[in-house]
Amino acid sequence: MTDGFVGYRSQLVETLQGKGVRDMAVLRAVATIPRHLFVPDPLRHQAYDDVALPIGNGQTISQPYVQARSCELMRLTGRERVLEIGTGSGYQTALLSMLAESVFSIERIADLARHAHEVIRALGLDNITIMHGDGSLGWRPNSPYDAIVVAAASPAIPQPLVEQLAPGGRLVIPVGPRDAQVLTLVTRHREDTGYESTPVHDVRFVPLLGQFGFAGTG
Numbered sequence: 001m002t003d004g005f006v007g008y009r010s011q012l013v014e015t016l017q018g019k020g021v022r023d024m025a026v027l028r029a030v031a032t033i034p035r036h037l038f039v040p041d042p043l044r045h046q047a048y049d050d051v052a053l054p055i056g057n058g059q060t061i062s063q064p065y066v067q068a069r070s071c072e073l074m075r076l077t078g079r080e081r082v083l084e085i086g087t088g089s090g091y092q093t094a095l096l097s098m099l100a101e102s103v104f105s106i107e108r109i110a111d112l113a114r115h116a117h118e119v120i121r122a123l124g125l126d127n128i129t130i131m132h133g134d135g136s137l138g139w140r141p142n143s144p145y146d147a148i149v150v151a152a153a154s155p156a157i158p159q160p161l162v163e164q165l166a167p168g169g170r171l172v173i174p175v176g177p178r179d180a181q182v183l184t185l186v187t188r189h190r191e192d193t194g195y196e197s198t199p200v201h202d203v204r205f206v207p208l209l210g211q212f213g214f215a216g217t218g
C-alpha cells in the first residue's frame with residue numbers, strides 16, 4: 001500500500017520486532033495494512049503508536065503488539081481457515097486476511113461489524129466474511145477452523161470454540177477476570193479430542209459478552 005503512512009508503518013514494524021515479534025508474514029502484514037483507516041479520524045495520528053485506542057461503542061482497537069503476537073501464536077502459513085471473535089475495528093481481521101486462506105469474523109455490535117465490513121471492502125480484501133452475532137458460540141456451519149483468535153477477555157475457555165477447532169488447531173484467547181487476563185494458547189491434539197493450554201503473557205482486553213462469555217451480560 002503506497003500512502004503517506006509508509007514510514008509510520010515501518011517504524012511500527014521495528015517496534016514490534018524490538019518487542020520480539022519474529023514471524024515475517026505477520027511483520028509484512030503490519031507493513032502493508034493501513035491501520036489509520038481502522039481508527040476514528042481524530043485519532044489517525046496515533047494509529048501507528050503501539051497503544052490501544054477507543055473505536056466507539058465503548059470498545060477499543062487492541063494494541064498492535066498484542067494483535068501481532070496473537071497472529072504469530074497461530075503459526076499461520078496462508079492455507080488456513082481462521083475464525084476471529086470480536087471484529088471491532090476490523091484491523092486484525094485485515095492482518096489475518098494476508099496470513100490465512102479464509103477469515104470468518106464475528107462482532108456483537110452491529111455498528112462496528114458494518115463499519116469494519118465497509119473498510120475491508122474498500123481495501124479489496126476478499127477472503128473475509130464478517131457476521132453480526134454472539135461469537136462466544138463460535139460459528140459452527142463453517143467449522144472446523146485451523147485457528148481461532150478471541151479479541152475479548154473470557155472468564156474461561158468457551159467449550160464451543162474448542163469443539164470447532166480442527167485436530168492440531170490453535171486457539172488464542174485472553175482468559176481471566178474483567179480487570180486482568182492471561183493471553184492463552186490452546187492447542188487441540190491431533191490424535192484425540194483432548195487439548196493443551198499454555199499461558200503466554202499478561203494482557204487486558206474488553207470483556208467477551210454473550211452466552212459463553214461473562215454470564216448474563218450479553
Ligand code: SAH
Pocket residue numbers: 059060061062067085086087088089090091092093106107108109112133134135136151152206207208209210211213218
Ligand atoms: N480485534 C479488534 C478488537 C476489538 S475489542 C480490534 O483490534 O479492533 C473486542 C471486540 O469484541 C469488541 O468490538 C466487542 O464488541 C466484541 N465482542 C465482545 N463480546 C463479543 C461476543 N460475544 N461476540 C462477538 N464479539 C464480541
